[in-house]
Amino acid sequence: MENGHPAPVRQLRYSPAVGSSHGVEVLDFAALRRMDVRRHRVLPQRPDFHVLALIASGTGGHEADFGAYRLTEGSAVWIRPGMVHRWSDTDTCDGPLVLFRPGFLPGFTAAEAATPACWHLDRQRLDLALFAARHLAREHDAAVRTPHLASPALLSHLLAALLLRALPDAPARTDTAAAGHRSADVFRRYRAAVEEHFTDWHHVADYARALGYDVRTLTRATRAATGTGAKVFLDQRVLLEAKRLLAHTDLPVAGCARRLGFGDAAAFTTFFRRQAAVPPAAWRAAYAAAGGGA
Structure with missing residues (x-):
């Protein structure tokens, strides 16, 4: 906020890279920094899509809907559509950023509502979540390079696996067990x-x-x-x-x-x-x- 005036909020629309129109896309913090040379990421923004981020190494800061979070190795961040957030300090962070459209995984609605904006994974959980993210990234890259191999259903299942691995235990398991309830x-x-x-x-x-x-x-x-x-x-x-x-x-x-x-x-x-x-x-x-x- 400058001179008593609110900082403007950038409205971010889901805009996948060319050839990546499958409802999900996998980036990393290094790619975010390369794309955002003007550092818009440190200003308030409001996406109309989900972002799941895992901190594999480094430290940083993130703010989401009036909560401030310190990021360290093992931190996980879930930015939901409509959240006002900003990456306040991620210059040394490394790890995947998974972007996906609303409704891509409708069965996770309850888990989404109960999950905080930021939580921490222990070393074992982090390694497994990063493995799941790499698998999703490889399949996504294959779908972009070889369109006839593209399978939105497969990408959806791999994203679901990543979320089940990364989310805090209770919300994910409860929602999955009750998916048909x-x-x-x-x-x-x-x-x-x-x-x-x-x-x-x-x-x-x-x-x-x-x-x-x-x-x-x-x-x-x-x-x-x-x-x-x-x-x-x-x-x-x-x-x-x-x-x-x-x-x-x-x-x-x-x-x-x-x-x-x-x-x-x-x-x-x-x-x-x-x-x-x-x-x-x-x-x-x-x-x-x-x-x-x-």
């Missing part, structure tokens, strides 16, 4: 509906009516997937977007309220204060005083 499907539908309608629908009952479930069913399914109820999940999604608007736009509080579907600034302020313990204007001022996460 009704509860997992209910949460998957609820989460998709929240992403589509959270600026208009602020009550779980709205989603229950639209999806054909009762509120208790949505609550049970959401708690099984994320550990929190459906109302908390919804409120946290609205709060996250509110913080993004306050931190990264010049919109006044009333403008943020309108963007998020509140009837007036007072209703938005009441909601924000209840969730964050401070009113939105005070939160914005504190974020700016702290350097905007820099």
Whole structure:
């Protein structure tokens, strides 16, 4: 943040390299540095795709949705679509960056919702995850060089294997075991509906009516997937977007309220204060005083 104005957020669209239109692509930090000579990576950006990064060596820093993370050997980072993030210091980092489109692995929705932005793998888990990433990278390269060998299904399976190897145990195993279970499907539908309608629908009952479930069913399914109820999940999604608007736009509080579907600034302020313990204007001022996460 400079001179009291929010740093602009770059909107990143999924744009694969020529010949790599399979929904997934494998890079590394060295390639990121070569492509980004102007160091846009250190500025806030908001991708519309997933990025899974593994730190094989080196140290660095990363920020995602108001959380700051120190990267060391064994760190894993999962940037989800819509996250506002920046690589604050990755000049010495090495390791794979796997980019993939939303929906490429729809069965991992619950794992995605429960997994933090950054976690740590021990040496054995890291070695196995890096092996899985290399396998995916080789198949991806083969698909690009020899199109008739390309198999999106194979790439999808290899990406699933990498995620199962890299993700913290509980979310990945729970979601995989429940892939065909009704509860997992209910949460998957609820989460998709929240992403589509959270600026208009602020009550779980709205989603229950639209999806054909009762509120208790949505609550049970959401708690099984994320550990929190459906109302908390919804409120946290609205709060996250509110913080993004306050931190990264010049919109006044009333403008943020309108963007998020509140009837007036007072209703938005009441909601924000209840969730964050401070009113939105005070939160914005504190974020700016702290350097905007820099």
